Amino acid sequence: TNQLVLGPSLLMESPATLSVPVGRNHKRRLTESSVRREDVEEAVKHLPSSYGRQATDPSGDWSRVAIKRFMRMSVPPDSLAKMHKMHELLKAEGNLCNILEDTSETAIDKVWTPSCWHIFPQMPARNKESAHAVRRWQVLPKGANGASLLNRFGTAAVNTKGCKGWGDRSIGQDCCSISILPSGWSVFCLFDGHGDSGHWPAQRAARTLPYFLQASSSCSTMLKQGKIKAAVLHAFEKVQMDLVKQSLQEDIPLQVCGCTAVCVLQHPDYDKVWVANCGDSKAVMLVPGEPRVVAETTEHKPSVDSERERVERLGLELQTTIHEDGFVEERLFVAGEDFPGLCMTRSLGDLCVKHHGITAEPEIVTWKIRETESYMLVASDGVWDFLSCDEVSDIVLRCLATGTLEEATLKLLAAAKEKWGEYDEWYCDDITLILIPLHKHRQLAGAPDAAWKLEEDCCAAGVRKAGCELM
Numbered sequence: 001t002n003q004l005v006l007g008p009s010l011l012m013e014s015p016a017t018l019s020v021p022v023g024r025n026h027k028r029r030l031t032e033s034s035v036r037r038e039d040v041e042e043a044v045k046h047l048p049s050s051y052g053r054q055a056t057d058p059s060g061d062w063s064r065v066a067i068k069r070f071m072r073m074s075v076p077p078d079s080l081a082k083m084h085k086m087h088e089l090l091k092a093e094g095n096l097c098n099i100l101e102d103t104s105e106t107a108i109d110k111v112w113t114p115s116c117w118h119i120f121p122q123m124p125a126r127n128k129e130s131a132h133a134v135r136r137w138q139v140l141p142k143g144a145n146g147a148s149l150l151n152r153f154g155t156a157a158v159n160t161k162g163c164k165g166w167g168d169r170s171i172g173q174d175c176c177s178i179s180i181l182p183s184g185w186s187v188f189c190l191f192d193g194h195g196d197s198g199h200w201p202a203q204r205a206a207r208t209l210p211y212f213l214q215a216s217s218s219c220s221t222m223l224k225q226g227k228i229k230a231a232v233l234h235a236f237e238k239v240q241m242d243l244v245k246q247s248l249q250e251d252i253p254l255q256v257c258g259c260t261a262v263c264v265l266q267h268p269d270y271d272k273v274w275v276a277n278c279g280d281s282k283a284v285m286l287v288p289g290e291p292r293v294v295a296e297t298t299e300h301k302p303s304v305d306s307e308r309e310r311v312e313r314l315g316l317e318l319q320t321t322i323h324e325d326g327f328v329e330e331r332l333f334v335a336g337e338d339f340p341g342l343c344m345t346r347s348l349g350d351l352c353v354k355h356h357g358i359t360a361e362p363e364i365v366t367w368k369i370r371e372t373e374s375y376m377l378v379a380s381d382g383v384w385d386f387l388s389c390d391e392v393s394d395i396v397l398r399c400l401a402t403g404t405l406e407e408a409t410l411k412l413l414a415a416a417k418e419k420w421g422e423y424d425e426w427y428c429d430d431i432t433l434i435l436i437p438l439h440k441h442r443q444l445a446g447a448p449d450a451a452w453k454l455e456e457d458c459c460a461a462g463v464r465k466a467g468c469e470l471m
Helices: 037-044 061-070 077-093 105-110 146-153 199-215 217-224 228-250 305-313 351-356 389-400 405-423 458-465
Strands: 003-006 018-020 117-121 137-140 156-160 174-180 186-194 258-266 272-278 282-286 316-322 328-334 340-342 363-368 375-379 431-437
Touching (some): 137 146, 146 156, 146 174, 156 174, 174 199, 174 431, 186 431, 199 258, 258 375, 405 431
Antiparallel strands (some): 117 137, 156 431, 316 328
């Protein structure tokens, strides 16, 4: 049975912790849940005062608890040691994933030629990144300016790191990519990592998912035959296999890290788009004049009955915590264990629970493109945690009525960060957005031209010629 544990942290041990039954369909926020506020207020009377909302000293307990509650995975040290042992055993067994395609960095880079291209974020050096950093774009084949190319292509995107506490210099865990395949398919991908090494699977998947759709003969053949869903499912399988294989080579603890995924495919010959979703990131379709979003993907969380029932049947337990300030936290654990503490029911990576129902298989839907003006927005949960779909639609469409796609993405980014700031002074999740005008989507073909060549001043060109990179 599910229990609702009231306390500042899942890892807190306190005799004053109170458990009360809770309905299956309670929402994230206490004000929308079936739990009575009197129960919460009575329980928090006994909590240490250091956990109060007013305690915002970055060196105090509040900042550490605030960070824990927003993490998509919560693994205590003893369990983390078990996961590393599992990783070592997997390495000892050797390569269990046979992938036909060459997935070396060189091979992935070479597949992008003048007849197709691939845009992805530039990763920070030395695995350190400033809070709220906005990443620059890289383009393959080289020689193009990413921002200019996106603008000409008619798509806006932004990939930003959040802030995980005072003085945070950790690397952001969101990633994304925008690609054009030689067959004319546009592929828009977004990934949100979790776990201590969560940035790694997100970055890797952003490169390999469009790569497999193009380089895999089976995937490319299925796309040509119109078997889009089968091609995407196969590509996701290959991405998961590659993560396992590459994690062993690079010694990445994939037992306790993973990422969500959203992949949108569009082709000029079709009047619909295919949207694949795995985890709690989200894609929505927006149409001016409509009071609500016209379509949205399902977030794969324990609050979805079918998702929760699957993982519980396969050996996971749900623990729900209501914090003293009303924050509702849902986490999944292996029965009888205190790991991994996941907040989602599907993901790439996360090997320790792949046999317990946390599948890497995406849910794929098709949405018909309106003949009138319509947009696709893909965003990580840094947007959806505090903004509803309708609020997001209103912000974006109001801005698009008089502004550009880029202005709309920046407006939404600012609104999401403002909401995080209202809730917590020291924490803001990573935020990544891709905004696609479905009705105006057009394809670039042929060799790059001067309109989107890399633009550098003489100083920047000199630095690059010396073999250095501007960060």
